[in-house]
Amino acid sequence: MAKFKKKKSGELPAVSTASLPDIVFMLLFFFMTVTEMKNDELMVDNVLPTADQVQTLDKTDKNVVYIYVGKPHPRYQSKYGSLPRIQLNDKLESVSAVAPFILSERADMRQEVQATMTTALKVDNETNMGLVSDIKQELRKVNALKVNYSTKQGDAMNNLD
Amino acid sequence: MARREIPEVNAGSMADIAFLLLIFFLVTTTIETDVGLDRKLPPMEEVDSEVTIKERNLLQVLINKDNALMVNEEIIPLEDLRQRAIDFLDNGGGTNDKGETCDYCQGARDETSSVHPHKAIISLVNDRETKYKTYIAVQNELVAAYNFLRNREAQRLYKTNFTTMQDDYNDPKTSDAQKDVLKNRIENIQKMYPQYLSEAEPRKN
Numbered sequence: 001m002a003k004f005k006k007k008k009s010g011e012l013p014a015v016s017t018a019s020l021p022d023i024v025f026m027l028l029f030f031f032m033t034v035t036e037m038k039n040d041e042l043m044v045d046n047v048l049p050t051a052d053q054v055q056t057l058d059k060t061d062k063n064v065v066y067i068y069v070g071k072p073h074p075r076y077q078s079k080y081g082s083l084p085r086i087q088l089n090d091k092l093e094s095v096s097a098v099a100p101f102i103l104s105e106r107a108d109m110r111q112e113v114q115a116t117m118t119t120a121l122k123v124d125n126e127t128n129m130g131l132v133s134d135i136k137q138e139l140r141k142v143n144a145l146k147v148n149y150s151t152k153q154g155d156a157m158n159n160l161d
Numbered sequence: 162m163a164r165r166e167i168p169e170v171n172a173g174s175m176a177d178i179a180f181l182l183l184i185f186f187l188v189t190t191t192i193e194t195d196v197g198l199d200r201k202l203p204p205m206e207e208v209d210s211e212v213t214i215k216e217r218n219l220l221q222v223l224i225n226k227d228n229a230l231m232v233n234e235e236i237i238p239l240e241d242l243r244q245r246a247i248d249f250l251d252n253g254g255g256t257n258d259k260g261e262t263c264d265y266c267q268g269a270r271d272e273t274s275s276v277h278p279h280k281a282i283i284s285l286v287n288d289r290e291t292k293y294k295t296y297i298a299v300q301n302e303l304v305a306a307y308n309f310l311r312n313r314e315a316q317r318l319y320k321t322n323f324t325t326m327q328d329d330y331n332d333p334k335t336s337d338a339q340k341d342v343l344k345n346r347i348e349n350i351q352k353m354y355p356q357y358l359s360e361a362e363p364r365k366n
Contacts, residue, residue, distance in 0.1 A: 021172070024179040031186035049294040051301040053308055057195040058331060064195075120195060123293050129224075130289030132296070140205045149297060150197040156301040159294035160228075160239060 044070035044087050049125040050154030057120060057148050063113040065105045065144075067098065069131060070124030084127045086135065095131070098138040106144070122150045125159065198300055203360070218275050220249045220283045224299060226290035239298055246306035249274055250281050250354065265314060265353060278310075282357040303358060310354045315346070323350050 046068055057064060068087040072080040076092070085092045088101045106114050119139055123132055139147065222242070223231040230237055232245055253266030255276030263277045275281035283303060287296055311323035319326070329335050330343045 017176075021176045021179055024176055024183055028179055028183045028186065031183065031190055035186050035190045049297040051198055051297055053198065053301050053304040054196040055199050055327065056331070057197060059195065060333065118199075120197065125292070125294035125297070127293040128289060129287045129291040129293060129296050132293055133287075133289065136202055140202050143204065145202040145204060146199070147202060148195075148197040148199050149300065150195055151297060151301075153196055156298040156305075157239065159298040 041090060042068060042087070043073050043076055043090070043092055044068050044085060045073060045124050046070050046122055047125055048122060048150055048152050049156075050158045051149075051151040051156050052154065053156075054151055054153060055148075057118065057150070061113045061116065063109055063117045064148075065102060065117065065119050066122060067119060067135065068122045069127055069135070071126070084124065084131055086131075095134045095138060098135055099142045102139065102142050102144045106142075116146065117144060118146045118148050119144050120148045120150050198297070198304060200300070200358075214282060215276075217254075217273055218280045218282060220246065220275075220281070222283060222285045222299065222303070224285075224287040224291045224295055226288040228292055228295040230299065239302065242299065242302040243306050243309070246283065246303055247309055249283075250278055250306060251310055252281070253277060265317075267313075278354045282359055284359045286360075307354060307356050311350045314353050315350050318349070319346055323347070326350075 047070075069084055070087075071077075071082055071084050072092060080092050086095065086098065087093070088097060093101070102119065106117055109117060121132070121135070136147070139145070221231075221233055225231070230239055230242060232242065237245065248268060251266050251268035252271055252274035253263030253268050253276070254270045254272060254274055256262050257277035257279040261277075266278065268274070285299065285303070308324055315321055315323040315326060326343050326347055330340060330347060335343070
């Protein structure tokens, strides 16, 4: 009959941490790939209205153009005033700059997604509709007809005060 | 000269460096999905021929500069707009261009309201001083009215919601074969309740 060797008593073996860097790297790569750096620094106040009949904006084709509208941030108010302005990329522009901006953004897109280009309007909820209507007219001029009024998910009745 | 052994680089701090990077990316990550109301603007070309629309087929929604809402000459609270729009679209009091009656409508078949969903048009007019949030709230209610009717028909025909079909269609995980089926169904429902939401040219005054 075989004899069982008696185990050495006590002393738990130390857990090897050699694979710790591997695990951390794995996590690191995950976050590196899913991270989306904000490409536009917001220069305007941008509190979006709420709505509940929303659809998610499909960004996989990279055919979305963002237009931000709102009051200039207090930092910029000495330069641009306090009336709502339009932010295109990193500049505050007037309405007439919207059409050329859309055309140049569309020209930078891949050919096959140009037709489905969507304009995401991120408009501050205190903005007057006059400015938004002007933007919409500009978009119609350059035939950028697909728009998405960006909202937060929530009850639309919250918009009323 | 004797060959010297290259000393091994100490990798003990590797984990620390990786942790540092990990924490940086953890903090800067924003996994957010943009949501919003999808709309299509009318094309710019002017239509030469004036189209006459009977008054009963038109639901006039007006938002004034004080963000008050008027539907067909009557001031109503926003909470009632959805039901008003549903009643109007679903009325089915007559026939469409082909002379078909609306056999799926469940409305009151009122003489003074729309004849057929194919003919019913909602016209949205806003003032330049209307607040954007009110405009979005009104848009939301009108889209909700269409979604309500489309969901109802989708439940009746396909035992599913129109909005879920739309979400599935836009989901990249859905296979092409399924997409074809969904596309057919979505178009069917859209044909039953087409979205005629006209936004007038901004008023020049």
